[in-house]
Amino acid sequence: MPGTETVRKQTTWGGAAGIALLGFALVYRFFPDVIHVQPGRRVAAPPTAAASAPEAPIGWRAPEFVPEFVGPPRELAGAAPSLLPPAPVEPEKPATANVAAWLKDADKALAAENYVEPEKTSALALYTQVLQEDRNNRRAMAGVAKIREALLAAAMAALDQGDAPESEARLADLERVPHERDEFAPLRNRLKVLHQTAPLLANAADLLRQGKVMEPAGSSALDVYRRVRDLDPENALARQGLEQIQRGVLDRALAAVAKDDFAEADAILAQAATIAPGSQQLLDTRTRTEGVRRQRAETVLAQAQSALDSGNADLAEQLVRQAQRISADLPALDEFQEKLRNARLYASFRPGEVITDPFRDRSGNAPALLVIPTGKFEMGSPDDEEGHRSTEGPQREVIISIGYALGRTEVTVGEFREFVRATGYRTTAEREGTSSTYDEVSGRVSDQPGVTWQDDYAGKRAADNLPVVHVSWEDANAYVEWLGARTGKRYRLPSEAEFEYALRAGSSTRFWWGDGDPPRVVANVTGAGDRSPQHRTWRKGFARYNDGHWGPAPVRSYAANPVGAFDIDGNVSEWVDDCWHENYIRAPRDSRAWVNPGCERHVVRGGSWGSDPDQVRSAFRLSALTVTRSARVGFRVARDL
Numbered sequence: 080m081p082g083t084e085t086v087r088k089q090t091t092w093g094g095a096a097g098i099a100l101l102g103f104a105l106v107y108r109f110f111p112d113v114i115h116v117q118p119g120r121r122v123a124a125p126p127t128a129a130a131s132a133p134e135a136p137i138g139w140r141a142p143e144f145v146p147e148f149v150g151p152p153r154e155l156a157g158a159a160p161s162l163l164p165p166a167p168v169e170p171e172k173p174a175t176a177n178v179a180a181w182l183k184d185a186d187k188a189l190a191a192e193n194y195v196e197p198e199k200t201s202a203l204a205l206y207t208q209v210l211q212e213d214r215n216n217r218r219a220m221a222g223v224a225k226i227r228e229a230l231l232a233a234a235m236a237a238l239d240q241g242d243a244p245e246s247e248a249r250l251a252d253l254e255r256v257p258h259e260r261d262e263f264a265p266l267r268n269r270l271k272v273l274h275q276t277a278p279l280l281a282n283a284a285d286l287l288r289q290g291k292v293m294e295p296a297g298s299s300a301l302d303v304y305r306r307v308r309d310l311d312p313e314n315a316l317a318r319q320g321l322e323q324i325q326r327g328v329l330d331r332a333l334a335a336v337a338k339d340d341f342a343e344a345d346a347i348l349a350q351a352a353t354i355a356p357g358s359q360q361l362l363d364t365r366t367r368t369e370g371v372r373r374q375r376a377e378t379v380l381a382q383a384q385s386a387l388d389s390g391n392a393d394l395a396e397q398l399v400r401q402a403q404r405i406s407a408d409l410p411a412l413d414e415f416q417e418k419l420r421n422a423r424l425y426a427s428f429r430p431g432e433v434i435t436d437p438f439r440d441r442s443g444n445a446p447a448l449l450v451i452p453t454g455k456f457e458m459g460s461p462d463d464e465e466g467h468r469s470t471e472g473p474q475r476e477v478i479i480s481i482g483y484a485l486g487r488t489e490v491t492v493g494e495f496r497e498f499v500r501a502t503g504y505r506t507t508a509e510r511e512g513t514s515s516t517y518d519e520v521s522g523r524v525s526d527q528p529g530v531t532w533q534d535d536y537a538g539k540r541a542a543d544n545l546p547v548v549h550v551s552w553e554d555a556n557a558y559v560e561w562l563g564a565r566t567g568k569r570y571r572l573p574s575e576a577e578f579e580y581a582l583r584a585g586s587s588t589r590f591w592w593g594d595g596d597p598p599r600v601v602a603n604v605t606g607a608g609d610r611s612p613q614h615r616t617w618r619k620g621f622a623r624y625n626d627g628h629w630g631p632a633p634v635r636s637y638a639a640n641p642v643g644a645f646d647i648d649g650n651v652s653e654w655v656d657d658c659w660h661e662n663y664i665r666a667p668r669d670s671r672a673w674v675n676p677g678c679e680r681h682v683v684r685g686g687s688w689g690s691d692p693d694q695v696r697s698a699f700r701l702s703a704l705t706v707t708r709s710a711r712v713g714f715r716v717a718r719d720l
Contacts, residue, residue: 172213181209182218194226195252202226203256227256234266241280241316243273269311276307280316283307292324300324301354318355325354329364336371341405344368376406380415387415392422424453424482426720431643434484436566436718441501445562445570446494446716448484449643455479456580457587459663459698464589466693470700473663477576479670485573485581486715488634488645489653490558493543495532495550498558501565506532507551507706514549514708517630517689519613524689524710536630536688536710544633546651546713552681552705555654555714562716572656573717574672575700578684582648582697584641589696591640591648596621601640602649603632603688604695619691631688631713648695651713652687659702680704687711 174182185205188194195201203226209219234249250266286292286300293301301324307317332347348368351361383398399415421427428434430452436445459474460467498504508514514530516538517523527538532549535541541548550558555572562570573581588594592601605617608625615629626649628636635645647653658678660666666673683703686695689711693699703712 172215174216175212178209178212178216181205181212182216185209185219185222189222189225192229194230195255223256227253227258230256238266238269238273239315241273241277241314243270243277246270246273272311276311276314276317279303279307279310280314280320283317283320287320287323292327321355322358322360325351325358326360328354329360332364332368336368339375339405341368341372341375372406373409376402376409377411379405380409380411383415383419387419387422390427392419395419395422424480424720425450426482428482428484428720430482433487433643436562436568438565439567440565443497443565445566445568446490447487448716448718449487450720451479451483451485451577451581451642453479453482454580454585456583456585458576458579460589460696464696464698465594466589466696466699468699470662470702471698475663475666475668477580477668477670479577479580481670482720483573483577483670483717484720485577485644485717487639487643489546489651489713489715490555491543491634492533492541492545492547495547495558496543498561499532502561504554504557504561506549506554506708508532508549508708511706511708514710516710519611519615522611522615538710542633546631546634546646548631548651548710548713549708550654550713551708552654552703554708558714559716563718569719570716571718572654572672572714574670575655575657575682575684576667576670576672577717578647578653578655579697580670581642581644582640582685584644586641586697589698591697597624600624600626600637602626602637602646602686602695603628604649604686605689605691617691621692628688630710647715648685648697649690650688652683652685652690652701652711654703654712654714655682655684657682678705683712 182205184200185202188200188202188205193201195203198204202222206219206222206226209216210223213219230249230253234246234253237245237249247270250263250270253263253266280303283300283303286298286303291299293299296302300320304317304320304324307314308321311317328347328351332344332351335341335344335347348361348365351364355361379398379402383395383402386392386398387395396419399412399419402409403412425432428450430450432450433447434450435447438444455476455478457474458477460471461474462472499506508531513526513528514534515524516527516530516534517536518525519537530538530549532547532554533541534549535545536548552572559570559572562568582591584591586592590597592598597604603626604624605620606624606626607617607620607622609617609620609629611629626632626637631650632646634650637646637649639645640647656672656674658673658675659680659682660673680702683701684699686699694701703709
């Protein structure tokens with residue numbers, strides 16, 4: 080076994096040898112001239128007695144001599160040269176007088192681009208003579224390579240330009256230069272295609288001159304160029320012809336844009352895209368069209384905003400639709416449409432805002448109104464709700480898609496008095512001579528002669544701040560029509576859906592405050608703690624509840640419900656616009672009133688000061704004749720926004 084010193088020396092010399100070998104390989108790879116080797120060159124091995132003669136390349140005239148093959152240009156080249164060191168190179172012979180003369184003449188012919196003609200004095204012929212004398216002459220081999228590259232470039236240029244005769248001539252010249260078998264087959268195939276496309280291209284150019292650009296179908300310039308493209312997808316002349324046709328179509332698109340006819344421009348651009356898909360001029364025109372489209376849409380949207388600001392929602396809507404047709408993806412469209420929607424729904428008011436309309440032809444104002452927000456709710460009561468009645472179903476979703484305004488309070492005696500004074504109107508009770516009142520002695524409600532809207536629940540003169548009672552549906556309807564005439568707004572009675580929506584105020588429970596007894600004093604309803612002037616109590620009322628009133632209380636005596644309406648449940652029940660129907664089958668699913676012309680019965684909604692708890696439920700509804708007047712029934716107004 081060698082000692083430690085011996086092993087160290089072997090390791091040192093081995094590493095040095097490896098580094099030297101690596102250095103030699105790097106010098107050979109990147110600086111081949113240092114050791115007189117051209118990397119990648121295939122050199123014929125020296126002939127031996129046992130070696131057979133190599134096969135002569137096609138087109139070579141001296142079969143007894145095989146020149147060094149430099150290799151095709153990159154686009155026709157095969158595999159990359161080997162990284163292994165080539166075989167030893169045969170040294171170049173000293174130039175003889177003949178060789179020097181031939182090289183001089185060959186270089187001149189090469190500079191003059193006399194590559195293959197004249198036959199005996201061309202650059203190719205002279206370089207060949209040199210190589211026959213000195214097969215390793217580097218100058219001659221480089222000259223032959225330059226000839227080959229020049230002829231190849233000329234042939235490819237002629238093919239690109241669609242010049243069949245020139246392509247044929249250049250390919251013939253090229254094949255006289257040494258080359259591999261079938262090396263130029265792709266060029267020959269292109270020439271074959273060119274012979275097919277040349278007459279088609281001439282025909283297309285003639286059709287263009289005749290103005291037959293896209294018509295007649297099947298025999299237009301466009302159709303012919305497309306046939307050329309099918310035969311030769313890379314044909315430059317066909318591409319140029321198609322782009323020329325496309326340019327005319329794009330000009331039409333820009334003309335449509337100038338007229339703000341963007342729908343027509345889109346259709347024309349779609350047509351242009353089928354001619355030369357992805358062309359730069361198509362992309363540029365689309366970009367330009369989109370820029371004009373966006374600018375125009377923004378201008379129209381600004382006009383819509385001005386119209387909306389001036390209160391003309393109809394014009395604003397027309398303009399925003401126009402802007403949307405121009406550019407559907409304009410970022411500001413959604414925001415503006417929301418503004419327009421709010422203007423449509425609330426007439427520029429805010430949900431929850433209180434508004435008061437002045438009379439136009441006299442002093443005074445209509446009752447204060449509350450702007451009710453849009454939304455949806457389940458109208459009616461489920462079958463399992465305590466106190467449920469068949470008239471409250473089937474329960475259904477109702478969408479309040481249009482904002483409306485609802486009276487904050489019930490119409491008061493004082494407000495109704497203005498109507499009677501202004502019009503001389505006689506109510507149903509006045510015409511019929513009676514109305515129902517509450518009898519303190521018997522504890523019943525019964526007809527009493529001579530009672531009118533000016534009286535309270537017991538038939539005594541009513542204060543102006545009490546809700547008006549003893550009015551029929553006809554009386555309430557006459558009052559809202561008078562308000563409309565005085566204010567110029569569309570006043571009406573609320574629909575049943577609008578009333579329940581405002582009463583529920585977003586709740587889905589039996590009462591707007593929950594399912595049980597009121598947690599505090601919230602409304603004028605029957606309670607176990609209520610006492611009449613003669614200390615009567617209710618047989619059925621909310622346990623442990625006392626609101627402090629027997630009979631109607633002055634309006635706004637209690638806090639408003641969550642939507643902002645006062646006394647909407649309790650105090651007095653209220654007429655609504657709907658005719659009476661036994662259930663909600665086929666009932667509207669929006670906020671419209673369900674009206675049958677000439678109906679004799681209408682709906683009364685909301686609990687009163689004398690209603691038992693089941694009748695205070697949000698879903699409770701009652702039928703009453705149109706001429707009914709009672710100490711428990713009044714009304715509140717509504718109007719469109």
